[in-house]
Every structure is written in structure tokens, then in C-alpha cells.
Amino acid sequence: MKILVANLGSTSFKYRLYDLGDPHEPMLARGAVDRIGASKSKVSYSSGKGKAEDEVPVADHGEAVRLCLQQLTDPTLGVISSAEEVAAIGFKAVHAKGISGVRRVDDRLLSAMEEFNDVTPAHNPPYVRAMRMLADRFPEMPLVAAFETGFHATIPDRNRRYAVPNDWATDHGVLRWGFHGASHRYIAERSAQVLNRPGLRVISCHLGGSSSLCAIKDGKSVATSMGMSPQSGLFHNNRVGDFDPFALPAVLRATGMSLEQALDVLATKSGLLGICGKNDLRDVEQAADAGDSNAQLALEMFVSSIRHYLGAYLVELGDTDAIIFTAGIGENSPRIRAMVCQDLGAFGILLNSELNETGSGERKISSADSKVEVWVMPTNEEIIVARQARDLLSGTL
Numbered sequence: 068m069k070i071l072v073a074n075l076g077s078t079s080f081k082y083r084l085y086d087l088g089d090p091h092e093p094m095l096a097r098g099a100v101d102r103i104g105a106s107k108s109k110v111s112y113s114s115g116k117g118k119a120e121d122e123v124p125v126a127d128h129g130e131a132v133r134l135c136l137q138q139l140t141d142p143t144l145g146v147i148s149s150a151e152e153v154a155a156i157g158f159k160a161v162h163a164k165g166i167s168g169v170r171r172v173d174d175r176l177l178s179a180m181e182e183f184n185d186v187t188p189a190h191n192p193p194y195v196r197a198m199r200m201l202a203d204r205f206p207e208m209p210l211v212a213a214f215e216t217g218f219h220a221t222i223p224d225r226n227r228r229y230a231v232p233n234d235w236a237t238d239h240g241v242l243r244w245g246f247h248g249a250s251h252r253y254i255a256e257r258s259a260q261v262l263n264r265p266g267l268r269v270i271s272c273h274l275g276g277s278s279s280l281c282a283i284k285d286g287k288s289v290a291t292s293m294g295m296s297p298q299s300g301l302f303h304n305n306r307v308g309d310f311d312p313f314a315l316p317a318v319l320r321a322t323g324m325s326l327e328q329a330l331d332v333l334a335t336k337s338g339l340l341g342i343c344g345k346n347d348l349r350d351v352e353q354a355a356d357a358g359d360s361n362a363q364l365a366l367e368m369f370v371s372s373i374r375h376y377l378g379a380y381l382v383e384l385g386d387t388d389a390i391i392f393t394a395g396i397g398e399n400s401p402r403i404r405a406m407v408c409q410d411l412g413a414f415g416i417l418l419n420s421e422l423n424e425t426g427s428g429e430r431k432i433s434s435a436d437s438k439v440e441v442w443v444m445p446t447n448e449e450i451i452v453a454r455q456a457r458d459l460l461s462g463t464l
């Protein structure tokens with residue numbers, strides 16, 4: 068069964084095609100359309116047969132998918148003989164009111180996502196717009212949404228509920244839903260394969276443009292740092308992370324901002340960007356090295372927020388087998404990994420600085436005598452979405 072996994076941005080469409088009929092689950096091809104709607108969109112494609120790049124106008128996401136199917140069936144570089152070979156398009160969907168897990172995309176699901184547009188303003192609106200267009204243009208193609216919240220359905224109520232009146236939780240869905248579910252699920256499954264111990268307890272540190280930690284016990288999420296929205300928990304490249312809502316009235320009164328304007332600042336101009344004016348960690352590290360004290364503060368605050376949840380999850384799990392770093396920062400910044408693990412010998416966490424600073428790809432970076440193993444594991448959210456779409460279609464979910 069061949070599954071196309073789509074990653075949608077407001078003006079971009081990226082995809083990977085997997086063959087899940089093959090036990091090795093190979094990625095057959097990948098491609099991207101950037102600057103959708105501009106006079107020239109950037110189109111790229113690669114498969115085992117070669118690569119192609121082009122600049123052509125691509126009006127909307129429907130047109131981008133049509134182009135993708137054309138590339139996949141191209142007589143020279145294509146990997147399938149007809150679009151009917153694609154069993155489904157899987158989406159890493161973020162949040163919907165009253166719906167989680169893995170579902171076929173239909174009107175009810177799209178309306179439920181729209182109901183949470185203001186909870187996930189950066190994610191839901193472009194996804195809903197594009198999914199609606201694709202459902203319209205390709206009515207014969209099954210569309211499957213794998214929600215980021217799904218992996219966290221196992222979090223017990225003591226870690227899932229906010230201390231608000233019960234009806235906020237039961238009637239309005241005000242819960243710690245958690246996100247990055249595909250990534251944390253990948254880490255849960257991969258660490259179970261690699262460490263191969265019963266009842267494995269791991270802390271998955273997904274550190275990227277947005278970041279979250281997840282405590283995983285025997286393959287199941289038992290706590291995670293993001294809550295009702297992906298704006299919460301650790302802070303992010305430009306999003307605030309945990310914040311006291313009672314600070315808002317003071318800011319609104321003093322600045323004359325509306326609630327919407329203040330929420331926009333919290334969702335797009337805060338995090339690393341708010342603290343030091345740079346939202347890519349590489350730029351923050353560079354600025355800190357050049358003596359920028361705000362950049363240095365941003366690094367220290369980011370690490371403190373990670374260690375805050377790390378400490379909580381070491382206690383939550385009791386006896387942790389491994390800490391796993393993943394995503395753009397987790398996989399690529401030895402400095403952040405070293406700062407996170409600094410002076411944690413009392414907790415049985417000993418990083419090997421040479422292993423931390425050298426090597427690439429999946430690897431152990433703790434010392435031989437570290438009780439808790441520390442690993443870098445490149446995440447693969449797309450293969451999780453592809454497997455979930457397959458399982459839904461074949462009725463094995």
C-alpha cells in the first residue's frame with residue numbers, strides 16, 4: 068500500500084511517498100512546492116531515479132497536489148504508473164474540538180478543526196483550507212488526518228486536567244492535550260526497538276522550531292509539556308510557552324492592545340524572538356558567542372525551561388532508562404544538549420562530551436557509566452502518519 072504524507076504550510080506543500088507494502092517501508096519519492104500563489108512557485112522532486120527542480124506558477128494547494136501526482140507518475144522520474152496507486156493522503160493534523168486519533172477527513176472533522184482555529188492559529192487555518200480544497204478536487208482520494216494529540220490520549224487525568232471548574236474540561240475541552248504526537252510516538256517505538264527492555268521509561272525531548280518534552284512509560288505518553296495549545300510548555304522560536312494569564316489585563320491596560328493583539332504577540336513575537344530578536348537557534352548561538360547578552364539569556368532560559376520539565380519527568384517516571392534528543396535543535400545542537408545535561412550526575416545522567424560533539428544520526432551520547440542513557444535520535448513523523456493512515460484504511464487501528 069502506497070501512502071502520500073503531506074506537510075502543509077500556508078504557502079507550501081511538502082510530501083513524501085512511502086511503500087508500506089514493503090517490509091522496509093521505503094520512501095519512494097519526496098517533493099515540495101514553495102511560494103504557492105506567487106507568480107513563480109519553487110517546485111522540487113526527488114526519487115531513486117533522479118531529481119528535478121522548476122519554477123512555475125502554482126495557484127493553490129489543489130494545483131500543488133495535481134503537480135505532485137504528475138511528478139510521481141512521470142515516465143522518467145516517476146515511481147508509480149498511475150495516481151490510483153496512491154491509497155491515501157495522510158496529514159499530520161494538529162487539533163480539533165472533540166476529535167483526536169486518526170480519522171478520515173470529512174465535513175464534521177473540518178468543522179471541529181475550525182472550532183479550534185483560535186487555539187492553534189498558526190496550524191489549523193491553513194490545514195483546513197487546504198484539506199477542504201483537496202477533498203473537493205480529489206473526491207476519490209481518501210484523506211486521513213492523524214492528530215498530534217492522539218499519542219497523548221493515555222495521559223492520566225492527574226496530568227491531563229487543569230485545576231479549573233470541571234465543566235471547562237468536560238464541555239469546552241480545556242485539557243492538556245499535548246502535541247508533537249507523531250514525533251514522540253516515533254521516539255517511543257524506535258527506543259523500544261533500540262533499547263529493547265520491558266517496561267521502558269524514556270523522556271523524549273523534541274526540541275525544534277517548537278518544542279515539547281514527553282514522559283513515556285512502556286510505549287505510552289504519561290505526561291507532556293504542551294497543554295491546551297501548542298503555545299504552551301517550553302517556549303518556542305516565536306511562541307511564548309507557559310505563561311500566567313493574569314499578566315494579560317496589566318499589559319492590555321498599559322498598552323491599549325486588544326486581547327487578539329496581545330495573543331498574537333504571545334503566538335508570533337515571543338519565545339526566542341521576543342527575548343533576543345532572533346528566532347533560529349543557530350542565530351541565537353552565534354549572537355551569544357559574539358557577546359549579545361540577550362541571546363545568552365535566551366539560551367539559558369530555554370535550557371532552564373527544558374530542565375524544569377526534565378526534572379518533573381524524572382520524578383514522574385521514577386526510574387528512567389533514557390533521555391532522547393530529537394528534532395532540529397535536539398539533533399543538531401551539542402551545546403543545548405550539554406547545557407541540559409550539565410551537573411546531573413546525581414540523577415545518574417553523565418554525558419560523554421566527545422560523543423555529544425561528534426558523529427551524526429542515531430547514536431548514544433552518554434558515558435558508559437551513565438545510569439540513564441542519553442541518545443540522539445532523528446525523528447520521522449511522516450512514517451508514523453503513513454503507518455497510521457494504512458492502519459485506518461486496513462481496519463487494524
Ligand code: AMP
Binds near residue numbers: 276
Ligand atoms: P524543526 O522545527 O525540528 O525543523 O527545527 C528547526 C530548528 O532547529 C531551527 O529553527 C533551528 O533553530 C534549529 N536548528 C537546526 N539546525 C541547527 C543546528 N545545526 N544548530 C542549532 N540549531 C539548529
